[in-house]
Amino acid sequence: xxxxxxxxxxxxxxxxxxxxxxxxxxxNRIVVVASAMDDTTDxxxxxxxxxxxGESARASKILSRxxxxxxxxxxxxxxxxxxxxxxxxxxxxxxxxxKTVQGISHLRELTxxxxxxxxxxxxxxxxxxxxxxxxxxxxKTQALTGxxxxxxxxxxxxxxxxxxxxxxxxxxxxxxxxxxRNEIPVVTGFIAATVEGSITTLGRGGSDYTASLLGAxxxxxxxxxxxxxxxxxxxxxxxxxxxxxxxxxSFGEALELSYFGAKMMHPRAMQPAAQRKIPVRIRxxxxxxxxxxxxxSAETPNGGRVVKAVSIIRSVGIVTVSGTGMIGxxxxxxxxxxxxGSSNVNVMMISQGSSEATISCVVARKDVDNAVRALQLALxxxxxxxxxxxxRDACIIAVVGSGMKGTPGVAARIFGAVAxxxxxxxxxxxxxxxxxxxxxxxxxEGPEAVRVIHDEFQLGRKP
Amino acid sequence: MRIVxxxxxxxxxxxxxxxxxxxxxxxxxYGFEPQVTAIADSRGSCRDDNxxxxxxxxxxxxxxxxxxxxxxxxxxxxNTHQIISGTEAEVVIETTPSNFENGEPGLSNIKxxxxxxxxxxxxxxxxxxxxxxxxxxxxNHTRMQLRFSATVGAGTPFLNxxxxxxxGEKILGIHGILNGTTNYILTRMDEASLSYQKALAEAQEKxxxxxxxxxxxxxxxxxxxxxxxANWVLKRRISINELEITGIQNLGPKRILxxxxxxxxxxxxxxxxxxRATVKPEEVPADNPVCVPGNLNAVAFSTEHIGDVTxxxxxxxxxxxASAIIRDxxxxxxxYSI
Ligand SMILES: NC(=O)c1ccc[n+]([C@@H]2O[C@H](COP(=O)([O-])OP(=O)(O)OC[C@H]3O[C@@H](n4cnc5c(N)ncnc54)[C@H](OP(=O)(O)O)[C@@H]3O)[C@@H](O)[C@H]2O)c1
Numbered sequence: 001x002x003x004x005x006x007x008x009x010x011x012x013x014x015x016x017x018x019x020x021x022x023x024x025x026x027x028n029r030i031v032v033v034a035s036a037m038d039d040t041t042d043x044x045x046x047x048x049x050x051x052x053x054g055e056s057a058r059a060s061k062i063l064s065r066x067x068x069x070x071x072x073x074x075x076x077x078x079x080x081x082x083x084x085x086x087x088x089x090x091x092x093x094x095x096x097x098x099k100t101v102q103g104i105s106h107l108r109e110l111t112x113x114x115x116x117x118x119x120x121x122x123x124x125x126x127x128x129x130x131x132x133x134x135x136x137x138x139x140k141t142q143a144l145t146g147x148x149x150x151x152x153x154x155x156x157x158x159x160x161x162x163x164x165x166x167x168x169x170x171x172x173x174x175x176x177x178x179x180x181r182n183e184i185p186v187v188t189g190f191i192a193a194t195v196e197g198s199i200t201t202l203g204r205g206g207s208d209y210t211a212s213l214l215g216a217x218x219x220x221x222x223x224x225x226x227x228x229x230x231x232x233x234x235x236x237x238x239x240x241x242x243x244x245x246x247x248x249x250s251f252g253e254a255l256e257l258s259y260f261g262a263k264m265m266h267p268r269a270m271q272p273a274a275q276r277k278i279p280v281r282i283r284x285x286x287x288x289x290x291x292x293x294x295x296x297s298a299e300t301p302n303g304g305r306v307v308k309a310v311s312i313i314r315s316v317g318i319v320t321v322s323g324t325g326m327i328g329x330x331x332x333x334x335x336x337x338x339x340x341g342s343s344n345v346n347v348m349m350i351s352q353g354s355s356e357a358t359i360s361c362v363v364a365r366k367d368v369d370n371a372v373r374a375l376q377l378a379l380x381x382x383x384x385x386x387x388x389x390x391x392r393d394a395c396i397i398a399v400v401g402s403g404m405k406g407t408p409g410v411a412a413r414i415f416g417a418v419a420x421x422x423x424x425x426x427x428x429x430x431x432x433x434x435x436x437x438x439x440x441x442x443x444x445e446g447p448e449a450v451r452v453i454h455d456e457f458q459l460g461r462k463p
Numbered sequence: 464m465r466i467v468x469x470x471x472x473x474x475x476x477x478x479x480x481x482x483x484x485x486x487x488x489x490x491x492x493y494g495f496e497p498q499v500t501a502i503a504d505s506r507g508s509c510r511d512d513n514x515x516x517x518x519x520x521x522x523x524x525x526x527x528x529x530x531x532x533x534x535x536x537x538x539x540x541x542n543t544h545q546i547i548s549g550t551e552a553e554v555v556i557e558t559t560p561s562n563f564e565n566g567e568p569g570l571s572n573i574k575x576x577x578x579x580x581x582x583x584x585x586x587x588x589x590x591x592x593x594x595x596x597x598x599x600x601x602x603n604h605t606r607m608q609l610r611f612s613a614t615v616g617a618g619t620p621f622l623n624x625x626x627x628x629x630x631g632e633k634i635l636g637i638h639g640i641l642n643g644t645t646n647y648i649l650t651r652m653d654e655a656s657l658s659y660q661k662a663l664a665e666a667q668e669k670x671x672x673x674x675x676x677x678x679x680x681x682x683x684x685x686x687x688x689x690x691x692x693a694n695w696v697l698k699r700r701i702s703i704n705e706l707e708i709t710g711i712q713n714l715g716p717k718r719i720l721x722x723x724x725x726x727x728x729x730x731x732x733x734x735x736x737x738x739r740a741t742v743k744p745e746e747v748p749a750d751n752p753v754c755v756p757g758n759l760n761a762v763a764f765s766t767e768h769i770g771d772v773t774x775x776x777x778x779x780x781x782x783x784x785a786s787a788i789i790r791d792x793x794x795x796x797x798x799y800s801i
Contacts, residue, residue, distance in 0.1 A: 154604060163604055165700065169597035195578045195605060 001224040002033035002189060002211035007285040008126055009038040011076035018077070018133035020226065020288045021184065025139055029179050031214055032141075032186040034130045035207040036122025037073065040066060041190075048118050051104040063101055067094040070125045077129055079136035086132040090125060097121045112157035116191075116201045120145075123188035123207070131186035140183040146210060147193035149185065150174045150217075155194050159203025162192060162213055164272065171217035179218075187214065205269030212265070212280070216272040222294075223273055226285035229263050231293030234309045234459040239447045242460030246293050246308060248300040250402050253308055254280075256435045260311040260398040270295075299402045306403035306410055307457040312446050313396040316348060317368035318426060321375055322358040323386040332384060333359055339378035345371045349396065349438065351427040360427055362440055365392055394426060395446035398438040399453055405434035415439075417456040423449050464497050464792065464801045465514075467550050467581070469543060469572055470558030471504040471524055474586050474613070477781035478556070478788055479517040489789075495796045501550040505559075507531025508538045512551045543572050548579045553801045556788060557585040563683045563703060566590040577601050577609065582799075584791040586613035586784050592687035592703040595694040608798070610791035611695075615641065615688045618783030619776025620790075621762050625696040632766045634696060638734040639753050639762030641688040643778045644672045644679040645711050645731045647758040649744075653719050653728055654756075659712070671758055681710035682731060682742040689733040689740055692762075701740060709743035722746045728754055 001024075003017045014037075021032060036044075043062055050059040074090045075083060100118055104110050110118075124145060131143035150170030153160035178185045189207020192200050202209045208225060215223035231245040232254070249257070251274040258264035265280065273280050274297065283292030326332040333352065336359055340347055349362035363371050372390050379385040404410045414437055418425060427440040441449050454460060468475055482489075482497055489495045498514035506529040509515060515533070523533045531537050547555055555576040559569050570590040576583045578601070585591070590598060591611055602609035615621050625634060640646050644666055651662040663680070666672035678684045686706045693699040711731050722729050725746075730753075732745040747754045752773040753761040760778030763771045777783055795801070 163597075163600050165596040165600040166604075169594045195601065 001030060001226060002207055003035060003130065003285060004207065004225070004227045005035040005038050005040070006228040007226050008035060008130060011073045013285075014073060014077045014130055014133050017130060017226065017285060018137055020285055021134050022137045022139060023288055025184070030184050031175065031179070031218065031220070032130065032134070032184055033189045033207055033211045033214065034123060034127045034186060035189045037069065037126045037129075040069070040122040040126070041119060044119050044122055047101060048104060048110050048115055051101045052108055052110040054105055054108055056105055059101060059105065063098060066121075066125075067097070070094065070129065074129050074132070077136070078132040082132045082136050086128060089128050093121065093125050097125075113198060116157045116160075117199050119201050120188070120191045120199045123190050127186055127188045134184060134186065140181070141186050142178055142183050143186045144174075145188045145193075146191040147197065147199065148174070149187045149214070151192040151210065151213060152195055153192040153200045153202070155198075155200070157200055160192055160194075160200035162202065162209075163195075164213070164216075166195075167192075167213060168217040171214060175214075175218060205266035208265040208269035209272075212269050212271070212273040212278075215278045215280075216276040219276070220278060223278055223280045224292075225265065225280060225282050227263065227282060228284065228286070229282070230284045230287065230290055231282050232257055232262055232264060232295075232309065235450055235454050236312065239312070239450050240454045240460070243454065244460060244462070245290075247291070247463075248294045248296065248298070249308060250299045251295055251297055252299075252435050253400055253402050254295040256398065256400045257309060257311065260396070260400070260436075260438075261313050262309075262311060264295075301403060305401070305457050305459070305463070306407045307399055307401040307453070307459065309400045309459070310450050310453045311398050311400065312450050313348070313398070314443060314446065315365040316362050316394050316396055316440070317365045318360050318362055318391045318394050318440065319368060319371045319375065319388065320358055320360040320391075321379060321385045321388050323384055324357055325382075325384040325386070326359070327356045329384060332356075335379060335384070336361065336375065339374045340371055343370055343374040345374065349427060349429045349440065351429070362394065362396060362427060368392055391426075393443045394440050395443045396438055396440055397446060397449050397453070398436050400436045402435055404437065411437055413456055414453055417452045418449050421448055421452050423452075464495065464554060464796055465550075465552040466497055466499045466792075467501045467503075467546060467552045467555045467576075468499050468558070469503045469546070469555065470560075470587070471502050471520075471530055472558065472560075473781040474558040474784045474788070475502070475504075475556075476521060476524065477785035478558070479521055481782070481785050481789060483517045483521075489793075493793050493796065495793055497792065500552050501546050502530045502533075503541050503543060503546050504529055504531075505541060506539075508541055508546055509533035510536045510538075510546070510550055543568065544575060547572065547575050547581065552581060553799070554582045554584060554792065554795060556792075557583060557587045557590075558788075559587055561587050561589040561592075561678065561684070561687065563589055563592055563678065563687060566593040570594060573598055573609070574601065577605050577607050580605055580607060582608040582610070582795050584610045584613070584788050584795070586611075586788060588614045588684070588687040588691065591694075592683075592690050594702065595690060596700040596702075599694065608795050610795065611691060612791050613784045613787035615691050616760055616762070616774075616776060616778050616787075617780060618786045619760060619774065619778060620787075621760075621774055621776075622692065622695055624774050625692070625764055629764065629766065629772070632768060634764050634766055636734070636736045636765040637689075637692055637696065637762065638732055638765075639773075640730050640755060640760055641733050641762065641778065642679055642685045642731060643758035643760055644676065645682075645685070646755070646760070647671050648680070649711060649714075649719070649729055649731065650756045652714075652716060653723060656716065658716060659714055680712045682708045683710075685731060685733045686742045689735055689742060693735050693740060697735065699735075705740065707739070707741045707743070711744055714744055718744075726750075730754060
């Protein structure tokens with residue numbers, strides 16, 4: 001089980017996390033993965049930047065805040081028996097952190113390698129605290145860094161790729177004996193080490209990635225991700241009153257939901273679990289009696305309904321290029337994407353008019369201006385494109401469900417329902433996967449579109 | 464090419480002998496001039512960055528039982544970590560005993576070597592049987608070669624045959640006799656109607672079986688080879704723990720007799736199919752090409768278009784195994800010009 005930063009944000013939450021472990025320990029053998037406390041990782045990023053720029057006053061303020069947070073939390077979460085050793089350890093780590101920051105500010109340099117080293121303190125500090133809190137409840141634990149648990153990676157500092165087979169083998173070798181002694185390994189999330197032993201971080205997916213690797217290595221029955229939501233929902237409950245938690249989704253559906261903004265594992269993190277078919281459960285750490293959402297390789301029908309969820313990505317814009325010169329001209333689309341790609345604009349959806357005279361791209365709203373400029377520079381005045389226009393007021397609606405592929409008429413139902421409410425559909429995604437239909441409407445009409453689709457497929461009804 | 468040799472038993476010493484005797488021939492034909500800069504056995508090590516005198520090392524080993532008595536730079540304790548990272552060398556050769564429980568000491572030696580950016584040639588099957596996917600991934604990551612021709616069939620090139628002589632042909636399954644010791648025992652039980660115990664004793668007398676024959680007779684050695692073939696030829700990521708293994712230690716004369724009456728023999732077969740990997744005594748028709756006698760090995764590759772292709776050869780022996788190691792060394796030499 002993995003506890004996210006929000007589930008370890010303060011002493012009370014850490015004590016709660018320890019009780020969650022205790023609650024499930026009689027019937028299960030458990031490996032725990034800990035994220036950094038709250039937003040410590042962001043603070044460390046900031047600290048690194050300040051140190052590099054030589055802003056020592058501000059840096060030391062953040063540094064001491066991080067140090068104090070962990071010392072105080074350690075005092076408040078461990079029993080008297082545990083606290084001496086724990087505080088010594090936190091003290092040592094705090095000193096090491098301080099030295100690291102000093103090193104950065106002396107050199108005025110923050111390499112990807114030293115940055116990973118700096119970031120690793122978040123998990124290296126939180127993990128022994130959580131381990132001691134669990135021990136204080138009378139269980140046996142052993143705190144380990146990712147490297148100590150056997151996770152090795154390549155040298156891509158900042159977003160290292162695990163050497164999966166090497167790691168699987170090492171993790172089994174190191175953790176099996178600990179589990180056999182009935183101890184609970186408590187492992188730092190997010191961090192690994194190169195073959196030579198330098199600390200790396202796993203980047204996107206972070207601690208979830210660690211949990212997924214551990215589950216795959218040890219062939220666990222399930223991987224539990226403890227977080228601050230009840231699970232994956234049929235829709236945003238702030239938009240749809242009768243939205244409910246989905247009991248089961250498939251990895252494919254979860255992938256779509258995470259792309260469309262659900263609070264879900266990053267696809268990268270999901271991969272080891274999906275590959276080895278280990279189910280992942282998303283659960284709320286403050287309501288451990290709830291079962292949460294089970295993500296597995298099984299395609300589970302939603303009580304006969306082909307649609308599982310409908311989500312919304314707000315704050316997007318549409319950039320449309322048009323020109324009669326584009327008709328029959330091969331490579332027009334390629335030029336558009338090259339121009340956007342080279343100015344780092346991520347295209348979320350595309351649509352080409354059937355006349356070929358227009359291409360529309362949906363991009364994040366913050367990228368709209370950039371996109372327009374890049375396209376104007378690259379395409380205007382060459383006889384291909386006459387016009388580049390932007391619309392800022394848009395949102396993407398994504399309808400997700402694995403049953404949609406083989407079922408005729410789903411799209412007709414979706415767009416029929418939206419049309420009845422006189423909502424204007426601007427763009428429909430091309431080449432959408434078999435798990436989703438997505439389209440763009442104005443931002444103002446977005447919530448209404450979500451509600452009518454939720455109603456149309458009766459997603460609020462229990463299956 | 465500078466070489467660290469870990470393990471100086473039957474195989475290690477045979478290798479040293481060939482490298483001494485064939486030196487001029489290897490230089491002339493392959494431009495291959497090996498220098499062994501360190502040797503370790505269980506009791507110590509010796510080292511010379513300019514190249515040890517192999518004939519002297521062999522004499523010292525024979526006389527004192529350990530290379531630790533080699534004159535000059537030698538150690539009374541085996542610290543393989545120091546030998547691997549601290550010796551000038553491009554290649555580490557691993558010939559310590561095969562351990563199928565935890566792979567040690569070979570597993571650590573190979574990991575350490577690859578991490579220290581040394582190519583590895585191993586005759587030791589234990590580490591591969593337990594962690595072949597991991598070791599291949601590690602070699603790939605550190606861009607080093609991990610070669611293991613000697614582990615399957617010793618001198619007989621079963622592994623290279625499949626990967627180099629059958630490209631483009633789909634291999635559907637593999638089966639065969641991969642352990643000479645057990646094949647000798649079974650042959651003697653059949654030919655001379657010996658009991659298992661008698662046949663084993665005879666094999667031990669002739670030096671085919673070790674004092675502790677468990678790895679052979681319990682099927683672990685065969686299983687290890689099946690794992691290596693599965694990973695290398697069929698790209699199947701498995702380890703020895705996933706195999707169903709039955710040895711020959713409980714085989715009675717009755718079963719052998721029954722088989723004989725129907726024109727068949729009992730053989731310890733390793734078998735890889737689409738979904739399974741097994742090692743167990745099986746009845747094989749006497750006229751089947753894999754049904755080889757004595758201590759021979761035979762492997763049949765079942766292919767899509769040309770049916771079964773069977774390769775027969777001796778599967779063990781110090782000199783044969785050492786020759787396979789040299790094959791790997793020459794390969795590495797031609798790829799890296801070292
Ligand atoms: N013999 C064959 O026909 C054959 C064929 C294919 C593969 N193999 C494999 O090749 C390997 C070697 O076989 P072998 O017949 O040469 O075995 P061997 O005669 O028993 O030799 C093993 C050698 O390893 C040394 N050794 C043991 N523990 C060690 C340690 N911790 N550190 C350093 N050295 C250590 C031994 O030292 P001491 O000399 O001090 O005892 C000995 O020199 C085995 O893995 C075997 O399975 C053998």
